[in-house]
Amino acid sequence: MEGDERLPLVERGPENNNRGDAAPAISTEAIQKEADPPKERLRGFAARYASYLKYQAEHPEYDLEAERARMKEEAKAAWVKQRQGKETYFFYGTLMDPGIVQDILGLEAIPVMRPAVLRNRGHLMMWGPFPALLADQRPRVEVKGMAYEIEGAATKDRLAAYEGSNYTEITSLINFVRDDGSLEKGIFGRVFKWVGSEDDLKSGTFDLEVYKAAKAELEAGEA
Missing domain, CATH: 3.10.490.10 (Gamma-glutamyl cyclotransferase-like)
Structure with missing residues (x-):
């Protein structure tokens, strides 16, 4: 299986030479960076959530569950129409x-x-x-x-x-x-x-x- 090119290899030295087929050492910092979601994604989610809260505050009559039910009915009607066509x-x-x-x-x-x-x-x-x-x-x-x-x-x-x-x-x-x-x-x-x-x-x-x-x-x- 080919190695993952995304993971940086630690430079070899006397203290961490790889022998045989042993896997190269990988820094824990690199693993942590790989696991963390990109900051752009977090900022995008925060912006969307803030926009949603603002809309809720400006439109207290907005019913999320009712909107979901309406969209579900529209999708069902579209499916029925498609099946008939x-x-x-x-x-x-x-x-x-x-x-x-x-x-x-x-x-x-x-x-x-x-x-x-x-x-x-x-x-x-x-x-x-x-x-x-x-x-x-x-x-x-x-x-x-x-x-x-x-x-x-x-x-x-x-x-x-x-x-x-x-x-x-x-x-x-x-x-x-x-x-x-x-x-x-x-x-x-x-x-x-x-x-x-x-x-x-x-x-x-x-x-x-x-x-x-x-x-x-x-x-x-x-x-």
């Missing part, structure tokens, strides 16, 4: 199959989806035959998939039910792929990330065609 979803597993999306969402026609990628968002591992996105974890690689616009909270809830409790929705930047392979400017959309136990995951890749063939064979055997 149109959002672009990125699929990287079985939902890349338009037929499965049609069945899950109860669509009359086969949905038209577009190739897309997630860039530097995380990487995939496998949960049995299903891929799982480990978001915000290294290595951050390009994840290929398909994107589709969905409208309505009830329709989106169907997706969540299909994905199950080991996955949850997050906001992510999605880049559509042009016919020539270049990427369009990213847009914010939704993707399901893994929230189950990482002990259940293994390295591997997901092949949609292999999955579809295995699924068809299984269904034929049950017929």
Whole structure:
């Protein structure tokens, strides 16, 4: 493991020569300076707190708890509105199959989806035959998939039910792929990330065609 360059090394002398792999001596003063928060941060907090106390004194009718409740209700209303509106979803597993999306969402026609990628968002591992996105974890690689616009909270809830409790929705930047392979400017959309136990995951890749063939064979055997 590389040393921490932030910590100054004490100059060597006859009384404190380091031998072998022994760690260099570090002054307690340096450790204390590292632990103390910057004075600028303390001054900034003090200024904000003083401003808050001044506002409270000038506006005795101000109710902090009521304001927090109001902001919470506004956030909830905004979330409900977002769920009812149109959002672009990125699929990287079985939902890349338009037929499965049609069945899950109860669509009359086969949905038209577009190739897309997630860039530097995380990487995939496998949960049995299903891929799982480990978001915000290294290595951050390009994840290929398909994107589709969905409208309505009830329709989106169907997706969540299909994905199950080991996955949850997050906001992510999605880049559509042009016919020539270049990427369009990213847009914010939704993707399901893994929230189950990482002990259940293994390295591997997901092949949609292999999955579809295995699924068809299984269904034929049950017929």
